[in-house]
Amino acid sequence: MDNFEKRQQLAPFVNLRSDVGFKAVFADRNNKDILIGVLNQILPPEARIEDIKEYSDREQRRDVPYGKKTVLDLVCVDHDDNTFIVEMQASEEDYFFERCVYYASGLYHLELSDGERYKGLHPVYVVSFLNYSLRHDDESLWDTDHFISYWHFTEKRTGIVANQTISVIFVEMTLFTKTLEECVTEFDKMFYIFMNSGGFLKIPEWIEKTGGISRRLAEACEVAAFDKEKKLKYEIDKMNEWDIQAQKEYAVRKGLEEGRQKGLLEGRKEGRKEGRKEGRKEGLEQGLVQGREEARLSIAKKFFEAGTPIDVIVNCTGVDNEIIASFAHPD
Known part of the structure; x- marks a missing residue:
């Protein structure tokens, strides 16, 4: 199949569950408000974002001194100097949790320069959107209403949570199986778009009426709305x-x-x-x-x-x- 034929098969809307579609929407600085809105639906209250002051697409800005170069989908820093690694994981791979911790610890390590004290460290959050389901010890605990997991340091006996350092958040999107009729909250409607954007032929009427982050997200997925340079790259x-x-x-x-x-x-x-x-x-x-x-x-x-x-x-x-x-x- 030649390139011309492939171009003819581009869907009208990007598939947010693909690596390419995800980056087309969320790595675009013009969609910063969408990224903030989506993350704030997922992050714990203490990590909610007001604004993003640094926005880095794809490559980590500096090499980790003690390890290999790290390539990331998206790294952003908010006004409180918290760092967020945001990525789409389209297919399953071994040791994925370890990889997330490795990436986060690399950025956490880079927050201090020579001579700086540890009080200058700020939390790093990894938010991974997964197009598959993780393996759980008790699968009955995970379903269409419980598909986001939060991992951080806790004391084993008491369950006390340590000060925020590195947190890993997994969004297992394939567990979200609600029909449109079952989507009541903005959170539900947002993930309905995540699961179905690739099949849209136009922005559905219900999204037009809903407005808010759902409408902005759907609009950002429309390939025809891309400028010439962005469309060519896509x-x-x-x-x-x-x-x-x-x-x-x-x-x-x-x-x-x-x-x-x-x-x-x-x-x-x-x-x-x-x-x-x-x-x-x-x-x-x-x-x-x-x-x-x-x-x-x-x-x-x-x-x-x-x-x-x-x-x-x-x-x-x-x-x-x-x-x-x-x-x-x-x-």
């Missing part, structure tokens, strides 16, 4: 998103098929060698395991050859980044 980002998805799907199909065929072949060979039913079964199992591992490596290699970023390959395949890097220098 189209390029969407095409890149489609290309990466196509590469991923092809690599998975190809790798699984190669792994299955090789696993079956190894299993049959091992089974014949043993000459017993038990041997055949064990050989098949061993071959399939080996085949799956080789399939995983094959998928990762195809991603690498297609130019997919290493961190994306690690998240999609679970293959260690050192192994992926070695593809550039085969023996």
Whole structure:
């Protein structure tokens, strides 16, 4: 599919649950009021935002001295010097909570310069919108009315909450399943738009009547309202998103098929060698395991050859980044 055909398939409204759509709306400084309005529906009362004085899109402003460079969707600082990391996580990945803490601690660390005292530190909040559901010990506690979780430091026995330092907030949007008729509050209507914006053909009449943050959010999703520069960037980002998805799907199909065929072949060979039913079964199992591992490596290699970023390959395949890097220098 060429670029012209892809442009013809752009939906009239962005999908807020995609990385590209989310950034098109919330990384636009002209939509600062929308970002503040949405965050204030989610943040605890003590963290509510009056205004944003710093607004950084995509890359962390300075490198963390003790670690790798961090790429973030959006970082903003309010007038109380609280820092907010806001991101859309479109697909599940391992150790996601640890990654959020790592990002937050990097920014928390950077708040002090040499010689400054700890009283100069201000809270850092990570707000992650998830297009999937987390795994919970008790799933019955999480539903369409309870899909936002707040994580911070507490004393285990008493439950006393420590002074605010680093907080992580997860918004599990797929748990929100209310119909339009069930949406009564502004909060409900806002998340109904999050879940359904990609299917809008025009701004629905009920949003026009509702007004407020819901109307502003819906208006900001309309692609036709983008200026020329923003629309071009959005189209390029969407095409890149489609290309990466196509590469991923092809690599998975190809790798699984190669792994299955090789696993079956190894299993049959091992089974014949043993000459017993038990041997055949064990050989098949061993071959399939080996085949799956080789399939995983094959998928990762195809991603690498297609130019997919290493961190994306690690998240999609679970293959260690050192192994992926070695593809550039085969023996």
